[in-house]
Amino acid sequence: MTPTAKSQQTREKLLEAAQAEFSEFGLAGARVDRIAERSGVNKQRIYAYFGNKEMLFSAVMAKVYQHMGSMVPIPTTEEGLRSYVGDVFDYHRTHGDLVSLLAWEGLHYRDQPIPDEKERETYYVRKTVALSMALGIDDPTEAARILLELVGLSSWPFIVPQQRRLMLGPGHDTEASWSLLRASIIRHGEAIIDSVIGERSAV
Numbered sequence: 001m002t003p004t005a006k007s008q009q010t011r012e013k014l015l016e017a018a019q020a021e022f023s024e025f026g027l028a029g030a031r032v033d034r035i036a037e038r039s040g041v042n043k044q045r046i047y048a049y050f051g052n053k054e055m056l057f058s059a060v061m062a063k064v065y066q067h068m069g070s071m072v073p074i075p076t077t078e079e080g081l082r083s084y085v086g087d088v089f090d091y092h093r094t095h096g097d098l099v100s101l102l103a104w105e106g107l108h109y110r111d112q113p114i115p116d117e118k119e120r121e122t123y124y125v126r127k128t129v130a131l132s133m134a135l136g137i138d139d140p141t142e143a144a145r146i147l148l149e150l151v152g153l154s155s156w157p158f159i160v161p162q163q164r165r166l167m168l169g170p171g172h173d174t175e176a177s178w179s180l181l182r183a184s185i186i187r188h189g190e191a192i193i194d195s196v197i198g199e200r201s202a203v
Contacts, residue, residue: 010041010045013040014041014045014046014049014050015059016039017036017039017041018030018035018039018046019097022060022101026104027057027104030057032053054115055115057115058114058115061105064097064098065123069123071091072084072088074126074131076133080134081134081135081193085154085186085190086182086185088151089155089182089185089186090182096158102159103159124147127147128140128143128144129143135193137196146192146196149192153185153188153189154189
């Protein structure tokens with residue numbers, strides 16, 4: 001293995017361990033010692049690769065965003081957009097780390113800037129542009145509001161699993177319950193899309 005390949009492998013091991021640690025404990029509660037133990041990599045390598053815990057968290061967020069973007073790219077057509085809410089729902093049910101990390105990030109930074117603010121803004125600008133193409137609208141702010149609504153619908157049950165459990169009761173974790181919830185969320189997502197298309201057609 002070349003030094004470059006070995007370095008990349010070490011970096012990936014650290015990111016994988018950090019993702020598990022941050023998902024479980026958040027940025028404030030995560031411990032560099034535990035990340036080193038999880039990864040089997042010397043603690044000093046964490047600082048050498050990432051600088052500090054906040055920058056490591058930022059690198060983990062970039063990793064999980066990249067994964068979701070590759071698994072569930074935002075569509076540029078109306079037909080694709082209609083399946084987007086269900087696709088995002090399915091992704092979060094299968095890959096729970098992103099919503100956990102977002103919840104921890106929100107608690108830690110609240111409305112203060114995050115370390116990779118510009119990169120994250122660029123990510124959402126690309127999504128907003130794609131959404132604008134799918135809906136045929138020119139106002140980027142309107143497209144951003146719609147994106148927030150659709151993402152919120154599909155991700156909220158996973159961000160607050162305790163509310164899902166309390167509201168839906170003992171059968172909340174059965175396949176039947178998940179299917180009903182998914183279908184309901186998709187219907188509401190399509191209602192948002194239909195409303196936008198209807199307003200555009202009326203102009």
